[in-house]
Amino acid sequence: MDVRLLLENTLPGLGYELVDFEMTPGGGFRVFMDKPGGITVEDCVAVSNHLTRLFMVENVDYERLEVSSPGLDRPLKKEADYVRFTGSLAKIRTRLPIDNQKRFQGRITGIADGVVSLEVEGRSVAIPLSNIDKARLEPEF
Numbered sequence: 001m002d003v004r005l006l007l008e009n010t011l012p013g014l015g016y017e018l019v020d021f022e023m024t025p026g027g028g029f030r031v032f033m034d035k036p037g038g039i040t041v042e043d044c045v046a047v048s049n050h051l052t053r054l055f056m057v058e059n060v061d062y063e064r065l066e067v068s069s070p071g072l073d074r075p076l077k078k079e080a081d082y083v084r085f086t087g088s089l090a091k092i093r094t095r096l097p098i099d100n101q102k103r104f105q106g107r108i109t110g111i112a113d114g115v116v117s118l119e120v121e122g123r124s125v126a127i128p129l130s131n132i133d134k135a136r137l138e139p140e141f
Helices: 003-014 041-057 079-084
Strands: 017-024 028-034 064-068 089-098 101-112 115-120 123-128 132-137
Touching: 003 017, 003 041, 028 041, 041 064, 079 101, 089 115, 089 123, 101 123
Parallel strands: 028 064
Antiparallel strands: 017 028, 089 101, 089 132, 101 115, 115 123
């Protein structure tokens, strides 16, 4: 069973977006979800109850299920994330260096043809999605 596909097909029907999921040592399973306006404790309870029943029916083996919001430092995984968070501050780590650098912090200025534009210290850096190892929003207060 492809758990990612199962979650991607289930959560939107409940009104949520799958941000990420991970298996943890010891058989734990974490699901990070979001919706416009943010996630409440009640949302986590409702989705946890739904997924518990769904995983039982689909024979998904796990020891512990955790459902939560992605947090203020939300990971950026899909092209749609960069569109949604254009104008936000982000930290991006690349697989291969760009101008002898693999870590960038700057403001997302857009995405086109699979390339993220990031404003870093007054200059624009073009980072192909295929070269992004890890990216997260940087909370601003």
